[in-house]
Amino acid sequence: MRETKAKKAERLKQALEILRETYPDAKPELEFGSPFELLVATMLSAQSTDKQVNKTTRVLFPKYNTPEAFASLAYGELEPYIKGCGLYQTKGKNILAASRIIVEQYGGEVPKDRDALMKLPGVGRKTANVVVSNAFGVSAIAVDTHVFRVANRIGFAKAKDVLNTEKQLMEAIPEELWSIAHHWLIFHGRRTCAARNPKCEVCTIREYCGKYIEEH
Numbered sequence: 001m002r003e004t005k006a007k008k009a010e011r012l013k014q015a016l017e018i019l020r021e022t023y024p025d026a027k028p029e030l031e032f033g034s035p036f037e038l039l040v041a042t043m044l045s046a047q048s049t050d051k052q053v054n055k056t057t058r059v060l061f062p063k064y065n066t067p068e069a070f071a072s073l074a075y076g077e078l079e080p081y082i083k084g085c086g087l088y089q090t091k092g093k094n095i096l097a098a099s100r101i102i103v104e105q106y107g108g109e110v111p112k113d114r115d116a117l118m119k120l121p122g123v124g125r126k127t128a129n130v131v132v133s134n135a136f137g138v139s140a141i142a143v144d145t146h147v148f149r150v151a152n153r154i155g156f157a158k159a160k161d162v163l164n165t166e167k168q169l170m171e172a173i174p175e176e177l178w179s180i181a182h183h184w185l186i187f188h189g190r191r192t193c194a195a196r197n198p199k200c201e202v203c204t205i206r207e208y209c210g211k212y213i214e215e216h
């Protein structure tokens with residue numbers, strides 16, 4: 001029997017409640033001490049693990065951690081620090097170019113506006129959402145690979161791409177929970193709902209998960 005709209009809303013509400021209880025310590029796993037550090041760490045994180053990025057920034061940030069410091073670096077000076085991250089050449093060049101724009105156009109302050117952030121080289125919607133929500137407290141849902149997979153499995157979204165997943169998540173989840181729900185979904189994706197072999201048998205939200213219900 002087809003699930004009614006009201007039943008689905010109730011199911012998703014329960015799933016969110018349990019995710020909240022399951023991950024009371026959910027927070028960004030990237031280490032940062034300022035909006036600019038978060039921007040750089042997030043730019044380094046594509047196709048790299050947060051663990052690898054933290055290892056990199058623990059050495060990099062004590063040496064350079066402001067837009068001014070990065071803006072005056074030549075690429076060759078940055079490269080040795082970021083070599084452990086995937087796609088480091090492109091990322092490094094983008095970080096230096098973005099730093100120069102932040103210094104020249106924004107007085108050395110990371111813009112708080114998502115659209116302005118997205119105009120920086122190498123900054124896509126996901127990175128911009130991570131920065132505005134975690135550094136500036138703006139409600140946003142950054143859809144990375146974990147959020148995309150988990151949201152579509154549970155049923156918060158039914159979409160083939162990240163943009164529509166983000167839009168549907170924003171409709172399904174109250175705005176005040178957008179930023180923290182993003183962390184709950186990432187934590188769940190990393191710890192239980194893996195891409196391959198999700199641990200459904202021990203999953204705390206299985207009775208509220210669309211995929212599980214459909215398959216059982």
Ligand code: SF4
Binds near residue numbers: 192193194201
């Ligand atoms: S029941 Fe399985 S598919 Fe659903 S959220 Fe849990 S681990 Fe993921």
